[in-house]
Amino acid sequence: MSSPFDGGVVLVTGASSGIGAALARQLAGRARVLILVARRQENLQALAEAIGDKTACEIEPVDLSDPAAVDALAARVLERHGAVDVLVNNAGLGDIGLFERSDLSKLDFLAAARGAPLRGSPPAAPEA
Numbered sequence: 654m655s656s657p658f659d660g661g662v663v664l665v666t667g668a669s670s671g672i673g674a675a676l677a678r679q680l681a682g683r684a685r686v687l688i689l690v691a692r693r694q695e696n697l698q699a700l701a702e703a704i705g706d707k708t709a710c711e712i713e714p715v716d717l718s719d720p721a722a723v724d725a726l727a728a729r730v731l732e733r734h735g736a737v738d739v740l741v742n743n744a745g746l747g748d749i750g751l752f753e754r755s756d757l758s759k760l761d762f763l764a765a766a767r768g769a770p771l772r773g774s775p776p777a778a779p780e781a
């Protein structure tokens with residue numbers, strides 16, 4: 654059975670470092686298109702260059718805590734591809750310490766980023 658990763662349009666959030674970047678490298682040569690999303694454009698560019706001609710990469714430097722930017726990203730992706738086959742909703746951050754001392758801006762980001770696929774026109778949902 655073929656996987657939706659193979660020959661598909663795959664959007665990876667948090668692709669500028671860590672797990673997201675490693676996943677994108679693993680998918681090079683399998684996905685037809687890799688849409689690489691994070692804030693650090695230079696990291697995304699370097700990753701796309703490392704992937705080279707194994708897979709077409711599209712760089713999307715987007716702050717996922719910004720709902721308007723997420724909506725604009727969804728609109729661009731839908732315009733280009735109609736839908737994505739796989740969304741790797743990986744962007745995030747770790748926080749260590751007592752909950753009552755949490756940095757609320759970090760919690761706000763996590764809520765926004767995790768809900769990002771549900772906003773506006775979800776990039777993973779094909780048109781009915």
Ligand SMILES: NC(=O)c1ccc[n+]([C@@H]2O[C@H](COP(=O)([O-])OP(=O)(O)OC[C@H]3O[C@@H](n4cnc5c(N)ncnc54)[C@H](OP(=O)(O)O)[C@@H]3O)[C@@H](O)[C@H]2O)c1
Nearest residue numbers: 667668669670671672691692693716717718743744745746
């Ligand atoms: N590593 C672990 O042991 C572990 C354990 C449990 C869960 N996780 C989760 O796995 C995911 C990846 O972890 P990791 O270790 O690979 O972390 P990482 O290296 O810090 O990567 C986090 C990624 O999220 C992106 N990101 C953060 N804030 C963003 C924002 N506002 N808008 C867009 N992108 C944003 C970062 O890109 P920019 O900074 O360029 O925006 C980066 O690419 C995270 O969700 C993390 O919470 C990791």
